[in-house]
Amino acid sequence: MENVSGNVPYACLFLAVFLGLIGTVHGLYCKRDCHPPKCSCPQYNYPMNREDIPQMVYFGFDDAVNVMVSALYDRIFTENRTNPNGCPAKMTLFVSHKYTDYRRVKNFHENGHEIGVHSVTHSVIGNENLLRQEAKKQKDILMSRAGIPEKDIVGWRSPFLKPASVNQPKILKELGYEYDITYTYTRTHMSSPKPWPFTLDSGWPFRCATRPCARTRVKGFWTVPVEGLMDFKDLYPCTYVDGCVIGASNEKEAYKYLMDNFMSYYNTTRSPFGLNMHAAWFYRSFNLDAMLRFLDDIGKMDNVYIVTVKQMLDWMKYPTPLANISSLKSWNCHYKEPTEVPTTTTTTEKVINVTKLDERRNNPMWFILRRLF
Numbered sequence: 154m155e156n157v158s159g160n161v162p163y164a165c166l167f168l169a170v171f172l173g174l175i176g177t178v179h180g181l182y183c184k185r186d187c188h189p190p191k192c193s194c195p196q197y198n199y200p201m202n203r204e205d206i207p208q209m210v211y212f213g214f215d216d217a218v219n220v221m222v223s224a225l226y227d228r229i230f231t232e233n234r235t236n237p238n239g240c241p242a243k244m245t246l247f248v249s250h251k252y253t254d255y256r257r258v259k260n261f262h263e264n265g266h267e268i269g270v271h272s273v274t275h276s277v278i279g280n281e282n283l284l285r286q287e288a289k290k291q292k293d294i295l296m297s298r299a300g301i302p303e304k305d306i307v308g309w310r311s312p313f314l315k316p317a318s319v320n321q322p323k324i325l326k327e328l329g330y331e332y333d334i335t336y337t338y339t340r341t342h343m344s345s346p347k348p349w350p351f352t353l354d355s356g357w358p359f360r361c362a363t364r365p366c367a368r369t370r371v372k373g374f375w376t377v378p379v380e381g382l383m384d385f386k387d388l389y390p391c392t393y394v395d396g397c398v399i400g401a402s403n404e405k406e407a408y409k410y411l412m413d414n415f416m417s418y419y420n421t422t423r424s425p426f427g428l429n430m431h432a433a434w435f436y437r438s439f440n441l442d443a444m445l446r447f448l449d450d451i452g453k454m455d456n457v458y459i460v461t462v463k464q465m466l467d468w469m470k471y472p473t474p475l476a477n478i479s480s481l482k483s484w485n486c487h488y489k490e491p492t493e494v495p496t497t498t499t500t501t502e503k504v505i506n507v508t509k510l511d512e513r514r515n516n517p518m519w520f521i522l523r524r525l526f
């Protein structure tokens with residue numbers, strides 16, 4: 154007995170070390186020399202007083218930019234929808250090629266919104282070669298057709314949030330991207346911990362809902378976890394805002410869905426609150442009404458900023474307390490000189506425009522939207 158009880162502390166120590174190692178491997182391991190702006194640790198709690206942290210809200214809309222979705226974006230991002238510093242709220246569009254009207258993309262970019270890449274073909278990208286092709290070609294298309302400078306196109310999202318390989322972040326970095334917003338993080342309750350964006354210097358530490366996981370370490374390359382919202386009953390996670398098993402059926406429920414999720418960030422760690430979604434969610438008009446009311450309400454709060462993903466990562470690179478927020482350059486209001494509209498109309502563009510027109514005529518939503526807007 155004596156021997157057994159004498160071994161208990163050692164057994165406990167061994168167990169603690171063992172569990173500690175597990176925590177390091179599957180938890181939030183980070184190198185000691187990881188500091189912004191070049192490196193940022195995966196973490197649930199940011200090392201800054203909560204009162205000093207701006208509650209960042211970002212929109213990541215996916216897919217083609219056409220007349221229908223543009224009308225919806227214009228309803229949301231009006232001149233009057235401003236942040237506490239007086240600058241207009243901004244969004245990020247992850248643009249796929251098919252059915253996209255690049256003049257509209259150009260306009261959104263000129264108005265200060267961020268343009269990211271969401272592939273050419275919008276198909277499952279299942280290997281590294283395809284990823285290289287899709288990520289390079291769609292960036293080139295955005296540059297040539299929408300006149301967006303290469304330096305402004307830094308974000309990638311895979312179609313269906315399906316990573317191409319364990320090397321996806323490495324390949325994206327080689328292609329000049331700065332962040333990937335593909336990897337999902339599943340919450341099980343509103344109160345579940347919510348990770349901050351981080352660099353992949355130490356790899357992806359969370360469970361992978363969609364494989365293959367990012368197992369390689371990529372120095373200085375950012376990943377923004379796609380954190381599912383919980384549905385309005387707090388029962389099931391919804392990876393995209395418009396992807397709930399139990400969706401809202403009226404404006405009151407949709408508003409509760411948005412506000413409860415927002416508050417689960419605001420009242421805890423103030424990690425960035427992401428609205429990853431498709432504009433199709435607004436085809437049910439009560440969802441749009443709920444979103445507008447939600448944005449009006451959080452717009453009254455003096456510490457809530459609606460920013461692009463790129464602006465959010467700028468804050469991560471240069472963590473700035475609210476009191477000094479005017480010193481964060483990329484958050485200041487600035488106007489860009491208009492760039493020239495591409496004057497050449499290729500055969501492909503003509504084909505796409507005709508297809509788009511046919512699509513509009515065949516889509517019942519087109520007629521509903523024509524009445525709405």
Ligand SMILES: [Zn+2]
Nearest residue numbers: 215216312313
């Ligand atoms: Zn998509």
